[in-house]
Amino acid sequence: MLKKERQELIIHEVNLHNKVLVADLSTKISVSEDTVRRDLIELSDEGRLVKVHGGAISNSFRNSYKHTDIYSLDQKKVIAQKAVSIIEDGMLVFTTGGTTLLEMLRILPQSLRATFVTVSVPGAFELLQHPHVEVIIIGGKLSRNAQIVVGGEAIHRIRKFNADLAFLGVNAIDTQRGITDNDYEVTLVKQAIIESSSHVAALTISEKLNTVQKIQVCPPGGYHSLVTELPPDHALLHPYQQSSTTIL
Amino acid sequence: MLKKERQELIIHEVNLHNKVLVADLSTKISVSEDTVRRDLIELSDEGRLVKVHGGAISNSFRNSYKHTDIYSLDQKKVIAQKAVSIIEDGMLVFTTGGTTLLEMLRILPQSLRATFVTVSVPGAFELLQHPHVEVIIIGGKLSRNAQIVVGGEAIHRIRKFNADLAFLGVNAIDTQRGITDNDYEVTLVKQAIIESSSHVAALTISEKLNTVQKIQVCPPGGYHSLVTELPPDHALLHPYQQSSTTIL
């Protein structure tokens, strides 16, 4: 087999699988590992792939994830748009923390007149930028990780409210386990918010669909709306379709 | 699995859930915890995430706060230095809002171990950056102007505390009228804080000395320490010298 031919095969393989192992290529093309290694070095010098210890990865590999990172902001904006559409003037609205939630709070229309109750410090900060919303923060001990208020006192306060709507930032969601999180204190707060709200909207980017964390926040169907950046009839969302749930 | 591949997976996971645990990653990708730990260290060195005890948190989660320009920053730093010197480990400390206060909170030594109770949203945010302080925020309606919690509920909560020390951001101070402010709700909150603290330290830049606002917060001598950027024996401060007041 020609050297050139072999290298093209390697490129093809890399583009196909995003990564290759020296050992695999060696057996696959029946040449020594050293030869493969030398090919990878050449291809790497030509900038056609990125050599790493043990093999090589495609140029776009880092992009394949980074892609989602860059655009996750846009995704969150789409989610935020949808979420905003279900807020009505005069409502009492609960919000939790989380970057998706923050993004939503940021794009609230300036004209909106509503009362927001939040457990999130950065969330409160964001809400203060809006001239016509009244902001109430729940008091209590702050969780450094989540940057939200937690603890018995906070939960007690939350239960005093009877909100029309709750926006729940979601860490992981699954058709079997429902919404899950990895911080016990946070799950307690979210549960209290769910129980104190007439309508619960779960906000998440689609990547978190079908992922599971340690502790359950609420069972499948424990929320009334599911908001993602995908169109409501997207295949990924079909399993989440229930009579009690609206998919936005 | 390639090392690089594994690290990208970790980055992805961190960006997705804001936080990851070493143990979780270890089982998820079937490598030892040490390997995960080493990956986290490398990624942390590259600045792609922030390593913490037990796992890592995403960069964007920590950087969400932007430093805004603050008027006469240098003077406020001097004040902050002095103020910090009267805090002791284990104290329960009240703080109000105001840019001077914020500046002080920012330069608190990382090693300080104390509990802070605050009515200020940006103050809470700043305090959360300090690893060893417990942060409690008073709940209630937020004042858009002052970015602090106000109202009867908040005041009721404040009175439940018995703090060792209170840092009072000062709007105007005068030898005749004492500390004054122009927002009625805010004065009520500050009064409640004063009454709930054994020692009250008033923080102000010298420009505010000998100025008066509409509503009295407390009479001259109603505070125990006065902290400005001037040396304690400066002529401007002489009129404020009282037996009950320490000038820093």
Next chain:
DNA sequence: AAAATTCCCGCAAAAACCCGCAGAAATTGA
């Protein structure tokens, strides 16, 4: 203060890498 986690350091084994060499293969030029 005690108990439990988590971290860190050094070690050793396995894997991957690199270097130089020599034979094989391809290329070149008459």
Next chain:
DNA sequence: TCAATTTCTGCGGGTTTTTGCGGGAATTTT
């Protein structure tokens, strides 16, 4: 065609990287 020359390949052996593990230090939790 054939020999000289260049390029390529596989291999031996030494070096580096990576990984898991033991055990003690540091940190967090109870």
